[in-house]
Amino acid sequence: xxxxxxxxxxxxxxxxxxxxxxxxxxxxxxxxxxxxxxxxxxxxxxxxxxxxxxxxxxxxxxxxxxxxxxxxxxxxxxxxxxxxxxxxxxxxxxxxxxxxxxxxxxxxxxxxxxxxxxxxxxxxxxxxxxxxxxxxxxxxxxxxxxxxxxxxxxxxxxxxxxxxxxxxxxxxxxxxxxxxxxxxxxxxxxxxxxxxxxxxxxxxxxxxxxxxxxxxxxxxxxxxxxxxx
Amino acid sequence: xxxxxxxxxxxxxxxxxxxxxxxxxxxxxxxxxxxxxxxxxxxxxxxxxxxxxxxxxxxxxxxxxxxxxxxxxxxxxxxxxxxxxxxxxxxxxxxxxxxxxxxxxxxxxxxxxxxxxxxxxxxxxxxxxxxxxxxxxxxxxxxxxxxxxxxxxxxxxxxxxxxxxxxxxxxxxxxxxxxxxxxxxxxxxxxxxxxxxxxxxxxxxxxxxxxxxxxxxxxxxxxxxxxxxxxxxxxxxxxxxxxxxxxxxxx
Numbered sequence: 001x002x003x004x005x006x007x008x009x010x011x012x013x014x015x016x017x018x019x020x021x022x023x024x025x026x027x028x029x030x031x032x033x034x035x036x037x038x039x040x041x042x043x044x045x046x047x048x049x050x051x052x053x054x055x056x057x058x059x060x061x062x063x064x065x066x067x068x069x070x071x072x073x074x075x076x077x078x079x080x081x082x083x084x085x086x087x088x089x090x091x092x093x094x095x096x097x098x099x100x101x102x103x104x105x106x107x108x109x110x111x112x113x114x115x116x117x118x119x120x121x122x123x124x125x126x127x128x129x130x131x132x133x134x135x136x137x138x139x140x141x142x143x144x145x146x147x148x149x150x151x152x153x154x155x156x157x158x159x160x161x162x163x164x165x166x167x168x169x170x171x172x173x174x175x176x177x178x179x180x181x182x183x184x185x186x187x188x189x190x191x192x193x194x195x196x197x198x199x200x201x202x203x204x205x206x207x208x209x210x211x212x213x214x215x216x217x218x219x220x221x222x223x224x225x226x227x228x229x
Numbered sequence: 230x231x232x233x234x235x236x237x238x239x240x241x242x243x244x245x246x247x248x249x250x251x252x253x254x255x256x257x258x259x260x261x262x263x264x265x266x267x268x269x270x271x272x273x274x275x276x277x278x279x280x281x282x283x284x285x286x287x288x289x290x291x292x293x294x295x296x297x298x299x300x301x302x303x304x305x306x307x308x309x310x311x312x313x314x315x316x317x318x319x320x321x322x323x324x325x326x327x328x329x330x331x332x333x334x335x336x337x338x339x340x341x342x343x344x345x346x347x348x349x350x351x352x353x354x355x356x357x358x359x360x361x362x363x364x365x366x367x368x369x370x371x372x373x374x375x376x377x378x379x380x381x382x383x384x385x386x387x388x389x390x391x392x393x394x395x396x397x398x399x400x401x402x403x404x405x406x407x408x409x410x411x412x413x414x415x416x417x418x419x420x421x422x423x424x425x426x427x428x429x430x431x432x433x434x435x436x437x438x439x440x441x442x443x444x445x446x447x448x449x450x451x452x453x454x455x456x457x458x459x460x461x462x463x464x465x466x467x468x469x470x471x472x473x474x475x476x477x478x479x480x
Contacts, residue, residue: 016468017475058457060464079443079457080257100417100439101410114421 001071003168003199004056006031009065009075011051012225024225025051029065031201031218035167038190038200040210043220049203050172052220056201057092057170058082069168088116091166093174097145097153105131105148106141109159116164123163130159134185150177162189169193171202175209187213231294232257233394233426234279239288241271241278247450248274248283254445254455256426258393263441263458264430265473271450272430273398279428280315280396281305292394311341314387318399320379324371324386330357331367333386341390356385360415377408381415388419395427401436413439434477438462446470 009029015021025048033039041049054060056067058074067074070089074082086092091112099108109127114120131141134155140148145156154177161169171190175183183206190200190213204210210217232255241248249271256262264272277283279290281297290297297305309315317323324333334353335343343349354364360381362374371379380400387395400416401409417440420427429440437444437458444458446467454467465471 013464014466015471017472054463059459061456061460061466079455079460082457082460083442098438100414101407102414 001035002032003035003037003070004031004033004201005066005068006052006056007066009052009055009067009223010063010225011048011055011060012063026220026223027225029220029223033199033201035197035199036194037216038194038202038214040214040217041201041203041220042217043222047221047224049220052223053170053172053201053203057090057094058086059092087112088164089167091161091164091169093157093161093169093171095154095157095172095176097157099145101146102144104142105136105145105156108145108156109163112160112164126163127159130163131155133189134159135182151179151182154178155182158186158189162193165193165196165198167198169198169200169202171200171204173203173205175204175206183209233293235289235291236279237289239275239278239290240286241274241283242286247271249278249447249450252288252447252452254452256394256428258426259420259424260443261420261425261427261429261441263437263444264428264447265432265434265437265444266447267432267473269449270447272447274450275447276396276398276428276430280313281309310337311390312393314390314392314395316383316387316395316397316400318402320371320376320383323383324379326370326372329368329370330362330374330382333371333382334389337386337389352389353385356389357382359419360385361411377404377412380404380408380412384412384415384419388423388425391423393424393426395425397427397429397431399431399433400429401431401433409436416440434462434474446473 007030009026011026012022012024029052041052043049051060055062062075065075069085072081072085106124106127109131110123113123113126128141136152136155145153158174175186178186187209193200234256237253239252240250252275254262266272274283278285331350331353334356335349338349338352354367357364357367362378362381371382374382401412413436419425429437431437441458444456444461445452446454448469454461454470461470462474465474
């Protein structure tokens with residue numbers, strides 16, 4: 001059985017305050033990802049990779065079509081269904097770290113585990129373990145990531161996405177602002193996730209990273225909306 | 230999940246003017262619902278009507294399976310004293326300014342039936358600490374506190390009875406940004422620890438993004454859009470929400 005199944009998926013943005021301009025981004029997109037497989041979304045910038053990834057995360061609404069994640073239909077699903085899916089099955093490493101200021105990096109990473117009812121000590125220990133693997137200096141663990149550099153924030157974000165063994169993982173340029181050493185750590189985390197059976201879908205601008213972890217590339221540009229005939 | 234609070238078709242009229250109309254949502258334990266909209270959008274009227282401060286003209290309001298509109302007054306008041314908490318925008322409206330900090334927290338415990346002075350004082354001191362007020366200031370009056378401290382004291386007073394439902398009206402309004410962050414962090418922790426269900430009414434998009442699981446956007450007394458908070462803010466569907474989101478000034 002596939003972990004993620006996308007079919008007939010379309011997305012258009014309607015800008016109501018700009019003369020109801022309709023901007024089509026994707027049309028009739030399809031994608032199937034099996035457990036243990038890593039698929040890269042390819043295509044030039046503006047081709048809709050991020051839009052597709054965000055729809056898979058439930059962050060953008062689909063205009064039409066179907067997205068099934070582990071059998072659950074996302075399109076038209078009530079918010080609670082998507083929230084429940086995100087809690088324990090659908091992990092997402094975005095490019096943005098949005099956190100309550102003042103919360104220490106350690107707790108930001110432990111947060112998804114606490115939401116799953118994990119004991120606070122264990123959640124923090126697992127968070128620290130991951131932050132150590134990602135070479136985030138220990139003196140930063142008790143500080144809020146809002147003051148961190150781009151690369152440090154990204155590692156906090158990656159740690160947060162890998163702290164729980166989500167069976168489906170969405171990654172938006174997880175190695176973008178990392179040096180070689182840390183890029184290797186992130187790629188081994190992805191490999192480990194694949195070998196435990198996680199389905200991974202990601203955007204990787206870094207060719208070396210993509211070649212190492214991805215089994216295939218889906219060209220999102222193929223799903224660009226066609227001008228009306 | 231069984232909802233704790235179920236609201237449908239809630240309508241409040243002020244004479245011929247509409248306060249809020251046909252508002253509906255439900256809320257389960259551990260969920261935070263954010264409500265945004267500009268002043269006059271009906272969000273506060275909706276909240277005050279749920280709290281029982283304003284009688285609705287129509288609609289259904291059920292709490293834990295019971296009809297709030299037909300519930301006997303003493304019972305509804307008992308609910309408000311123990312099971313529910315209301316956090317006002319102005320701490321002065323939720324505090325008794327002539328009573329000590331400890332007294333403010335203890336008073337709500339006593340309203341819930343606590344009688345042992347030592348226990349009440351110890352619980353009050355514990356709660357002051359939880360909201361980051363030095364317990365040594367237990368005998369000071371709120372008037373001697375800063376605005377942020379007053380707001381945290383109001384939250385201690387509201388939550389000391391371990392309510393199941395918390396209704397907040399602009400809880401971070403009028404506070405410095407640094408104090409707001411502290412308060413948000415505190416509220417998030419308490420929601421998780423205590424499994425609270427909460428409604429947060431605010432005009433501050435940043436507050437709901439960090440605090441609310443789901444978001445409801447109101448305009449002219451009506452709900453124009455609802456959904457997961459990040460989805461509504463990142464991919465708003467309604468013209469008004471698009472305007473609201475695009476008008477936020479980036480820090």
